[in-house]
Amino acid sequence: MTATPTGPTLTDHVSAETAKALRAALERLLAGRPSRTDGRLTKENLYREAGVSRATMNRAHGILAEWDRRTAATGTPGETRSDDELKELRAELIVIKRERTQLQGRLDASATVIAALHHDNAALRDQLAGQEEVVALDGHRASASPEATGPH
Template identity: 60%
Template structure:
């Protein structure tokens, strides 16, 4: 290899450095081609289709990787969207659970009121059936 084909600081070829940087951009953009998209060094070398040893020689690129991870964190765009969706759904679930609890309380109160009214109705029917005598109208009917 000639000196021009190697990155002087990293001991990797310019093509390899280009592939590693392209892989890094794809991973951070959430558009991997060859991996699951997690932001790991293992995915970096696999995405770039180079060996781990080759990636390890690219110290400048690894420092860039570490700086980007420190700046952005290890979550990808897709993971950020997924986490936001999970948070939204958890809040919605909590709201629906609270709503169900309130409705259950109201249902139990209504069932108790209905049971009490049914009992009173039964008692009035029994009392009415046990009465003897004639029914006297309160308002006399005209003759």
């Protein structure tokens, strides 16, 4: 930092070309006309929009101070859009969580019913296994009737 008669100023420790690229990126983002990013007002978008590394951007103290001042002073459309989108997503998440809880309850109830039916089915199979074979009476009666055996 260097001192001037009006107060301290921040010095950029980047080349003039880099400073120019960062300032142009700053203006494009603030104007809502990004060329390389989604337009959100983030420092990540600033250095990507400028085509420089994060480390290079971090050495541009004066530009970063200007960025902070200008983005804090304005409720930018990008921030407003992001805030509105975040509110919508949170509301949607609440609805989805409620639906998930209801579905989980229905799934648990279904699993309980299936387990009870499985138990009943197994008990019926055990009961049937303990009985002797069922004999059809129609064939047995036909062989024992007087017409089948003839006169005595």
